[in-house]
Amino acid sequence: MNIVLLYLLLLKGTATAFAGLASLPVIQESLVNQYHVLTNEQLNEAVVITRSSPGPVGLWVVSAGYFAAGLPGAIAGWLAMITPALLIIPLVHFVGRKMGHPRVKSILQTIVIASAGLLLAAAIPLGHDGLTGPVTWAIAIVCFILLFTTKLDTLWMILGAALVSLTASSVGLVALL
Amino acid sequence: MKHTATTDDGHRSGTGARSALTVVAAMIRLADIASVFIRYANFTLGGGSATTAVIHGEIVAKRRWVTEEQFALSFALGRLTPGTNVLAFCVGIGWMLRRWPGAVVVLLAASIPCTLIVIVITVLFSKWQENPYAQAAIKGAIAAAVAITVKTVWTIAHPYFTAGNRLRVALVGAAAFILNVLIGLSPIEVLLLAAIVGIFLPEARS
Numbered sequence: 001m002n003i004v005l006l007y008l009l010l011l012k013g014t015a016t017a018f019a020g021l022a023s024l025p026v027i028q029e030s031l032v033n034q035y036h037v038l039t040n041e042q043l044n045e046a047v048v049i050t051r052s053s054p055g056p057v058g059l060w061v062v063s064a065g066y067f068a069a070g071l072p073g074a075i076a077g078w079l080a081m082i083t084p085a086l087l088i089i090p091l092v093h094f095v096g097r098k099m100g101h102p103r104v105k106s107i108l109q110t111i112v113i114a115s116a117g118l119l120l121a122a123a124i125p126l127g128h129d130g131l132t133g134p135v136t137w138a139i140a141i142v143c144f145i146l147l148f149t150t151k152l153d154t155l156w157m158i159l160g161a162a163l164v165s166l167t168a169s170s171v172g173l174v175a176l177l
Numbered sequence: 178m179k180h181t182a183t184t185d186d187g188h189r190s191g192t193g194a195r196s197a198l199t200v201v202a203a204m205i206r207l208a209d210i211a212s213v214f215i216r217y218a219n220f221t222l223g224g225g226s227a228t229t230a231v232i233h234g235e236i237v238a239k240r241r242w243v244t245e246e247q248f249a250l251s252f253a254l255g256r257l258t259p260g261t262n263v264l265a266f267c268v269g270i271g272w273m274l275r276r277w278p279g280a281v282v283v284l285l286a287a288s289i290p291c292t293l294i295v296i297v298i299t300v301l302f303s304k305w306q307e308n309p310y311a312q313a314a315i316k317g318a319i320a321a322a323v324a325i326t327v328k329t330v331w332t333i334a335h336p337y338f339t340a341g342n343r344l345r346v347a348l349v350g351a352a353a354f355i356l357n358v359l360i361g362l363s364p365i366e367v368l369l370l371a372a373i374v375g376i377f378l379p380e381a382r383s
Contacts, residue, residue: 018262041319044322046299053294053295054219054291054294055220056263063299066296074295081288084258085264087260089272092251103376111372113345113353116330119330120350123326131320139317148331157324161317161320163314164317
């Protein structure tokens with residue numbers, strides 16, 4: 001895939017999202033469904049990698065870029081991640097004149113809530129790809145409960161989940177994963 | 178993912194904002210700016226809030242590069258900027274310190290080291306996939322990631338889920354989901370539609 005096009009497609013995701021993973025639905029639509037340069041499995045892996053490494057969650061587009069087109073793709077991902085940050089400069093200029101406007105707040109709020117609904121929709125194919133048997137379903141449900149009930153860092157959750165599935169596989173339960 | 182979406186923290190009075198920007202720090206060296214952001218903006222686990230706290234300690238309390246007001250302004254506007262909030266926040270600080278050169282230095286300092294780490298992990302990850310043990314471990318990790326992705330839906334929406342706003346959040350969120358899954362609109366189309374709906378909805382409460 002052409003790197004400039006990859007950058008623009010990733011940028012379409014990052015520039016329309018207000019949180020790290022909120023860019024996922026737009027990127028899934030372009031790169032998985034439309035151009036077929038990524039799979040849902042790789043999207044899941046990009047989330048795992050970013051959650052297991054330091055730095056902001058928005059870094060997941062760097063992994064996605066790498067999976068789509070190797071090192072140049074990772075650089076396209078980095079550029080797509082950093083480009084929208086420059087928009088804060090005009091915001092600092094206009095602050096107090098435009099950003100506090102109730103209409104602007106209302107538009108931003110509606111976009112953010114819609115992006116949450118879209119992320120739930122994007123999670124369906126991700127779940128379909130990642131939850132293949134009783135063990136993975138159990139891991140996901142337990143993690144989901146822990147996320148809401150504890151302050152446990154997601155890194156430990158990912159490592160714990162990896163250990164559980166590794167144990168299940170080594171005692172011969174591969175078919176149940 | 179703790180640095181979630183926009184809130185009305187960004188709503189500040191024009192006077193306050195302008196006075197915050199009139200505080201000009203002494204000429205701070207770009208190398209010093211780079212050093213602070215390389216050390217403190219890259220190595221946080223668990224989202225942006227911890228990073229923000231560490232940077233606050235370093236540039237407001239310890240070095241006095243910016244005022245509390247400037248820091249708060251950049252933080253609030255970072256949340257209103259698309260993309261990675263914590264990066265935008267850092268760029269805002271860089272711009273306040275040294276205008277464009279400061280902004281560019283901070284953008285590179287706060288993003289290149291953590292990007293390199295992610296690239297290395299991604300390369301290793303691609304190599305490990307041949308190993309059956311690693312495959313089994315990765316399956317579990319992915320199951321956890323699915324749960325984290327679903328939980329992120331709530332992380333994004335919950336700041337708005339306040340009394341008097343719940344119906345709005347539920348309706349907009351459900352409509353976006355249905356338009357995408359059942360009607361087949363693309364995510365970008367749904368987001369554009371959301372922006373248009375936002376124009377006509379009664380004033381948002383946060």
